[in-house]
Amino acid sequence: MRNWLTLLFACGLAVAQSPKYGIGRPPTADEVKRGDITVLPDGTGLPEGGGTPAEGKLVYERRCQRCHGAGAKGGDEVALVGGQGTLNTPKPVKTVGSYWPHATTVFDYTRRAMPFKEPGILTNDQVYAVTAYILHLNGIIAEADRMDATTLPKVKMPNRDGFVKDTRPDTGKKTRGLRTH
Amino acid sequence: MKLGASLGAALTGCQTKPPVEEEVNRLGKPIRGYGERSPYETSQRLVPEIRTPEAASTRTPLQDSCGIITPSSLHFERHHSGVPNINPAEHRLMIHGLVDRPLVLTMPEIKRLPSVSRIHFVECAGNGRSEWSPKGATDARQSHGLASCSEWTGVRLSLLLAEAGVKKEAKWLIAEGDDPCKMQRSIPITKALDDILVAYGQNGEALRPEQGYPLRLVVPGWEGNINVKWLHRINLVDQAAMTKDETSKYTELLADGTARIFTFEMDAKSIVTYPSGGQKLDGKGFHEITGLAWSGRGRIERVEVSTDGGKTWTTAQLQEPRHSKAFTRFRLPWTWDGAETQIVSRCTDETGYTQPTRDDLIAVRGKNSDYHNNAIKPWLIAADGSVTNA
Numbered sequence: 274m275r276n277w278l279t280l281l282f283a284c285g286l287a288v289a290q291s292p293k294y295g296i297g298r299p300p301t302a303d304e305v306k307r308g309d310i311t312v313l314p315d316g317t318g319l320p321e322g323g324g325t326p327a328e329g330k331l332v333y334e335r336r337c338q339r340c341h342g343a344g345a346k347g348g349d350e351v352a353l354v355g356g357q358g359t360l361n362t363p364k365p366v367k368t369v370g371s372y373w374p375h376a377t378t379v380f381d382y383t384r385r386a387m388p389f390k391e392p393g394i395l396t397n398d399q400v401y402a403v404t405a406y407i408l409h410l411n412g413i414i415a416e417a418d419r420m421d422a423t424t425l426p427k428v429k430m431p432n433r434d435g436f437v438k439d440t441r442p443d444t445g446k447k448t449r450g451l452r453t454h
Numbered sequence: 455m456k457l458g459a460s461l462g463a464a465l466t467g468c469q470t471k472p473p474v475e476e477e478v479n480r481l482g483k484p485i486r487g488y489g490e491r492s493p494y495e496t497s498q499r500l501v502p503e504i505r506t507p508e509a510a511s512t513r514t515p516l517q518d519s520c521g522i523i524t525p526s527s528l529h530f531e532r533h534h535s536g537v538p539n540i541n542p543a544e545h546r547l548m549i550h551g552l553v554d555r556p557l558v559l560t561m562p563e564i565k566r567l568p569s570v571s572r573i574h575f576v577e578c579a580g581n582g583r584s585e586w587s588p589k590g591a592t593d594a595r596q597s598h599g600l601a602s603c604s605e606w607t608g609v610r611l612s613l614l615l616a617e618a619g620v621k622k623e624a625k626w627l628i629a630e631g632d633d634p635c636k637m638q639r640s641i642p643i644t645k646a647l648d649d650i651l652v653a654y655g656q657n658g659e660a661l662r663p664e665q666g667y668p669l670r671l672v673v674p675g676w677e678g679n680i681n682v683k684w685l686h687r688i689n690l691v692d693q694a695a696m697t698k699d700e701t702s703k704y705t706e707l708l709a710d711g712t713a714r715i716f717t718f719e720m721d722a723k724s725i726v727t728y729p730s731g732g733q734k735l736d737g738k739g740f741h742e743i744t745g746l747a748w749s750g751r752g753r754i755e756r757v758e759v760s761t762d763g764g765k766t767w768t769t770a771q772l773q774e775p776r777h778s779k780a781f782t783r784f785r786l787p788w789t790w791d792g793a794e795t796q797i798v799s800r801c802t803d804e805t806g807y808t809q810p811t812r813d814d815l816i817a818v819r820g821k822n823s824d825y826h827n828n829a830i831k832p833w834l835i836a837a838d839g840s841v842t843n844a
Contacts, residue, residue: 292617296566297559300548304558308548310636311628311689314696349505361711365822367702372713375696382698386635389506392535393634436705436715441826443818444721445807451764451798451832451844 312381316426319380323421324402326409332399333406336388345410350389354410357431370411374436376428379404380420401425499528500595508536511578513599516746517730522573522773522781524602526662532578532600533664535635538684542668545632547614547652551690554619561668565654567609572651572674573777575748577601577720579677579704582827585812590831590843593731597831597843598723601748603781604665606672607655612647614688620647624690628697629671632686639680640694641673645718649674652685675750675779676718677825679704709820720750722809723828724757724784724801735839738792743770744785749803754782756802761788763796763832770799778804790835796844798832 300308312318324332333345342348346355356366365371369379384400386392395403405420414420414428499512511532514524542561550556581600584591591597620643627646630638641650651672654661661667666683673681679699694700694716706714724747729735743761747754753776758767773783784799800809812829832844 292555292619294567294613294617296563297557297617300550300556300558304548305550305556308687309550309689311551311630311638311691311695313691313693315693317691360707360713361709363821365707365711367707369702373702375701378696378698378701381695385638386535386698389509389535392636435712436701437708437712439714439717441714441717441719441721442805442807444810444814447800447808448811448814449764450813451796451811451830 310381310385312377312384314375314377314426316377316422319377319422319425320397321422322397322401323419323424324398324400324405325419326402326406326414326416328398329402329404329406329409332395332403336395336399337403340389345407353407357411360432360435368411369407370413370431372432372435374430374433376404376408376413376420376425376430379407380425497528499530500599509534511580511600513595514602515595516599516601516725517594517727517733519727519746520744520783522603522746522777522783523657524604524781526604526657526659526665529576529602529604529656529662529665530578530600531664532678533633534637535633537664538633539663540632540668540684545668545686547669547686547688549614549618549688549690551627551688552621552624552692553615553690554621555617557614557618559614561654564609564652564669567613569607569609570651571605571607571655572672573603573605573780574672574674575601575603575720575779575781576672576678576681577723577748577750579679579717579720579825581678582723582829583824585827585829585831586816586821586823591731592843594725594727594831597731598725600678601723601781603748604656605658606651606653608651608653608669608672611650611652611671611688614652615646615690618690620690623692626691626694628687628689628691628695629680629682629685630687630689631666631670631682631684633684637682637699638695638697639682640691640697640700641671641680642716643690645673645676673718675720675752677704677720680718704825706819706823706825708823714823717826718750720748721826721828722749722751722754722801722803722807723747724754724799724809725831726759726797726799726833729797729835729841730833731841731843733841735790735835735841737839738790741788741790742785743788743797744783745770745799747772747782747784747799747801748780749801749805749807750779751807752804753778754801755804755806757782757784757799758801759784759786759797759799761795761797764798767800792837794837795835796832797835798830798844800830 356371
């Protein structure tokens with residue numbers, strides 16, 4: 274009797290979990306490997322390779338400096354350093370160093386989207402290195418620290434605990450007047 | 455002189471009896487395969503002068519709109535590395551990660567599946583950013599044009615996820631576009647199983663390239679950035695990826711220096727589109743006030759309009775049917791006495807939430823939030839009929 278029930282239950286699960294339309298095919302292992310560039314904050318998905326701030330400086334000067342300025346202090350595009358201590362002031366400066374909560378994001382975004390006009394041109398070693406350079410310029414890692422799949426997720430960003438849950442709706446009751454200039 | 459005279463004589467000589475032009479009805483243009491608007495209609499998206507037009511936005515001219523649908527050609531744009539040229543015959547959607555059966559689907563395969571059509575707005579979280587400053591933007595396109603509304607057709611994401619079989623450890627999915635920068639956002643699995651569409655159709659035809667052709671996410675009511683265009687990969691994972699666009703961007707700094715993260719819903723918002731900034735009333739007397747209201751939390755229940763600077767409010771008529779998480783057109787008959795005044799709308803959605811003032815927002819969030827400004831927007835009507843931002 275008990276085995277019967279178990280068997281029925283198992284059949285029921287199998288039915289519930291099977292695809293209804295059966296359209297499409299499974300990806301090949303190679304398709305997943307090539308397509309899956311997701312990097313998670315715990316380091317899942319980080320590739321092999323690595324780089325140091327010194328190596329990253331060379332990559333930065335060749336590929337990034339024209340837009341982000343010398344020392345990543347900003348140019349035509351945003352500054353990547355500085356701003357720590359400004360977030361609660363009237364003129365907050367949001368940079369990798371002052372605002373970004375995870376170092377893995379620097380690697381991920383640089384690898385998929387930078388340089389702006391040639392995304393994908395950097396090797397994984399170069400992305401690790403330039404990430405290390407930016408983190409070092411922000412005083413987050415030491416000059417000798419090598420960033421790789423093991424060390425990068427362990428970096429504690431200054432604003433790691435600076436984010437809070439969405440508590441909206443935080444307005445919505447009828448108020449008088451239009452607005453004050 | 456001589457040449458002109460002789461040429462004129464020769465031409466006249468060709469016609470034995472020149473027709474009187476006013477008496478002849480000329481033929482119109484012949485039939486054509488794909489239509490375009492009248493040459494007298496010139497409304498345009500606002501295209502900013504910018505060094506990197508591939509990473510920029512255009513704005514919908516809401517002040518010229520009628521009804522609730524935005525023409526696909528006027529739907530606002532926001533791209534991060536330009537509009538890719540994708541051949542649908544080569545496009546694939548891969549669903550993988552924490553699923554029982556990873557899937558690759560072609561466009562014809564996706565179109566074989568049961569489809570739905572729904573009307574929803576898409577709005578950039580940065581829409582209304584200009585309204586944090588005291589004066590605000592001068593017209594509706596500039597202030598609120600990062601919002602548009604379309605009928606979207608596609609497959610429910612929940613259906614695709616059921617086909618792939620989501621494992622119980624999957625709490626988020628990462629949606630990724632096939633633009634050069636591979637734009638990506640993390641989406642909670644609860645929303646994915648609720649009302650998200652994987653859309654290939656917009657306003658009766660295929661998506662426009664700048665709206666994600668051939669495949670995009672439509673995430674009803676949630677900030678535009680998460681409606682990933684050129685969708686080619688969905689990765690089921692156990693944690694958010696904390697991507698650049700959900701950490702360094704699209705987070706709202708509060709006065710104390712902390713920032714809100716994963717602020718998905720677009721709060722209820724409305725704007726008067728006629729009369730609005732840049733327009734001019736052609737005299738006192740009757741005018742129909744009209745505008746748009748929308749909420750990321752459901753249907754619009756009520757829109758009130760004040761024509762006396764907020765002293766008194768009148769309930770406007772709402773265009774039916776009202777769709778959830780969609781533009782709702784409101785209208786109010788009005789007789790202008792020719793005196794200077796301010797007009798403004800405020801909406802209430804089905805959750806009972808009423809659109810706040812700028813002061814209400816600043817009181818709880820400070821002035822550095824950038825995104826998610828849904829304040830009411832007054833327009834000033836001068837005695838000569840010209841309309842400016844109040």
